[in-house]
Amino acid sequence: MSDLTISIVDGEGVRPTTVEPGTKAWQLFAETPEVVAARIDGELKDLSADLVDGQSVEPVAIDSPDGLDILRHSAAHVMAQAVQELFPAAKLGIGPPITDGFYYDFDVEEPFKPEDLDAIESRMRKIVKEGQKFSRREISDDDAREELSEEPYKLELIGLKSSADGAGIEGAAEGASVEVGDGGLSIYDNLKRDGSLAWKDLCRGPHLPTTKRIPAFKLMRSAAAYWRGDEKNKQLQRIYGTAWPTKEALEEHLHRIEEAQRRDHRRLGTELDLFSFPDEIGSGLPVFHPKGGVIKREMEDYVRRRHIEEGFEYVGTPHVAKEGLFYTSGHLPYYGEGMFPALDLDGQEYRLKAMNCPMHNLIFRSRQRSYRELPLRLFEFGHVYRNEKSGVIHGLTRVRGFAQDDSHSYVTPEQAPDEIRHLLHFVLSLLKDFGLDDFYLELSTRDDTKDKFIGSDEEWAVATQVLSDVATETGLELVPDPGGAAYYGPKISVQARDAIGRSWQMSTIQYDFNMPSADRFNLEYVASDGTRQQPVMIHSAKFGSIERFLGVLVEHYAGAFPPWLAPVQAVGIPVAERHEDYLYTLGQRLKGAGIRFEVDSSDERMQKKIRTAQTQKIPFMLIVGDNDVENDAVSFRYRNGDQENGVPVDEAVTRILEAIASRAQV
Structure with missing residues (x-):
């Protein structure tokens, strides 16, 4: 057989290389131990993958984002193996990598205790030291069912995959896409040095070559979690862990966690007498005490003044409206699960508002508008209510009732780029005034495979390009967020890093060509030639929500506010x-x-x-x-x-x- 020609893609560029038939990916990077996987023709593969003529091969280092996911996914498998060795009756759920770590869900008779986690971590160290090999093999659905006949949750995943006709089950369960990929199934065997089977799991991979390549890890805590995130399903036990490329990186992470706990706004809110969450009011509904009220008032006074300086006009709208308004806006069809149930008032159904934009549209539509009035900028502190699930509510940073410094700019299509520049400059200057000066931008676009978005392809393309161009002009890092757009248009999110390097989504700027349309609110202005034209609507929230922004500030400053914000100066x-x-x-x-x-x-x-x-x-x-x-x-x-x-x-x-x-x- 003739030699193979492949292309190695790395920091040195693209290098054509000749190798013998049967060469595996690991042989290309044998001298670089930090490489733990390969991206072959754009797809992540194990280093044990056979190479084929004409392929492009890119090394994946353990400290890269993909490498960290692979490390943590492998650590999750080792943890699951340790659990089943110590608790043989435990049934496996799913075990994906997550930000800064991993978890695995288990069906066990009793919740895990702290001493159980110590024993599991000790057993994991033994497995790591043994250097067990992660070995992938393809398997049919029927054979997978037979091999995993005693794992009911894995059988359910296989069934979901089969019912999708091989299209994969991504989205069917939290983390399930990590366990079962598109197309066929695969199982990873953990093999001892003598080749005997130590453990196995249904998984698409890739994984590290061996368990010995897991340099540093720690189990953090256990918690209850519903199977596939559905409260109707059985409650499992979830163990969270973290894994890092070096012991030093692990120690730095643990130090960051300690610092984050010291800065936790929920604890500081109580210690500094800023706010509370009375049970009598309800979950996710904060009340501000006098000292917290001082900070809130300073924030409101500041942002009200800034909006007026930036050309906005202050308006006010009610907390409830007839249900039909939110059908017109599209929120009930596309965002209904985030709204509270209807209220029956005099035989008509009303809704607590989850957003202010529909009412601002009615203000725009209240009389004829001229192109000379545009940009027309409306702003209010609108209190909104969102039916967040109890499991995601978290202090001030995820609540059910909050005030938005919500604004809407109505512009001609030609004015849209300048208005977005204006808003982005406004947002960044505001964040800097509050002591946040380390930013990057995120561009959220639609996912063409999902039907939660409205509008034509051309409209989406124009809106996305305008946002992308303006964001690029800032010189800030621009990170793509495919599928993260609102149903009515793409958006820019300003992500700010706090004093200990954590990223928070703060302000948003959204380009909306849908709500002003004839199918929605039929917004019009009289153009210079006398014709009636549809404006573009740009949504913008500078704080996002006052409650969430205040929670972030508490943690950013560890409660030691600058004098202008301090409740007592x-x-x-x-x-x-x-x-x-x-x-x-x-x-x-x-x-x-x-x-x-x-x-x-x-x-x-x-x-x-x-x-x-x-x-x-x-x-x-x-x-x-x-x-x-x-x-x-x-x-x-x-x-x-x-x-x-x-x-x-x-x-x-x-x-x-x-x-x-x-x-x-x-």
């Missing part, structure tokens, strides 16, 4: 009770200058009061003793512990006001 601490009157008099002056000031007149000692102020993360402490009273001064202390004594009161006031005006962190 300065606290007066008397050395002794006789100094309190001086501080109350000083407080009138500070409050007159607009500074949020309190006096700690508790019976605690001075040092305890300082510790309390630091725990409450108050930016400035004004400590007063006898000398300060005599000299009209204070000891000026920052929350980081720095302190200057004998600072004149005028200077202290100026420092605080300058810190507030600059929006700087101290």
Whole structure:
């Protein structure tokens, strides 16, 4: 047989290479141990894959996104093997890689205890040390049923795949696409060094060559999870773990988790008395306490002023509307599961609004519009309600009732690119004012294989191209999000990284050619030639939701807000009770200058009061003793512990006001 010619694609470019027949992918990268898989003609494959003449082969490093998924998927298999070795009656669910880790679901008689996780992790280390080989083999549906006859959940997945006529079952179950791919089935055997079978699982792969290639892992926790994410199904036990290319990377990840726990806005919200979630009100429905209300008001005042400066007009709309309005907008047909059930009022069905745009459209349509009025920009703090599943509600970052700084720009098609530039500049400057300055953009487009999108191919192409062009102009990283668009049009999402590097979806800008159409709201303006034309509608939320943005800020700042946002900007601490009157008099002056000031007149000692102020993360402490009273001064202390004594009161006031005006962190 003649030699094979393949192309190796790597950082050096495309390199044609001649190899012998029967060569496997691993032989191309034997000198590069960080390579754990190969992308052959665009498809991820195990390193054990045989090469064919004319193929393009790209190495996949363990620290690449695909490599990390493969590492974590392999670790999930090792965990499942360890569980079944320790708990032979356990039945297998699914075990996909997820962001920063993996999980596997099990049907077991009793929930896993912490000591069980310790034992499972210990057994995993043994399996890793043995260097078991991940070996893939193709299998028919019938043979798979026979081999896995004692695994009811795997049998269900096989049945779903078969009923789809070989088209795959992606979307049929959370993570199921990891277990069963398009077309035929495959099983991965974990083989011991003598070739005997240690364990097997239904899976499409790929996997690492051997278990020994799993450098660092840790089991994190267990939790209950419904099979395939459906509350009607049986509740299984899910074990979460994490795996990394090096022990150092694992330690860094664990440190980030500790830091994230320290910054958890739910805990800090209670400690700083910002907000709560009373059971009597309901899950996902927060109430803001006075201190949280200060931050919320500052956010609202800021964004209201900025919208007016940016040419928006403030409007207001009700919380409920007749159900028919949301059929006109398309929300009930395409977003109905996210809306609360109908309310019967005087024989008519009403809905709590999940969005403000339908009502803004009615404001636009309330009278004839001229092209001279465009862009017409409408803005409100619209309180909306979304029927989120209980399992996804999370503090302020995923709630059922929230306020949006919601705006809609009505423009001519020719004006759309400039309006999107204007909105994107507005959004980025706003985020920077709140201390977020590390961004990337995500472009969400439609998925042509799904029917949840409306509008013509041409309209989608134009809208997507406009958003893409404007996003590219910013110079920021642009990440594709196929299928993530709203049903009515594509969108740009601004993703901001916080102080510890986590990404949060913040603001969105959406291009909508559907709602203004004759089939929906029939919005029109009179063009310069006297004809009636349809505007383009651009949706934009700068905070996204005030509640979620506030939750992100709590975690970004770890509760230590910059002075302009801090609920209490300065606290007066008397050395002794006789100094309190001086501080109350000083407080009138500070409050007159607009500074949020309190006096700690508790019976605690001075040092305890300082510790309390630091725990409450108050930016400035004004400590007063006898000398300060005599000299009209204070000891000026920052929350980081720095302190200057004998600072004149005028200077202290100026420092605080300058810190507030600059929006700087101290």
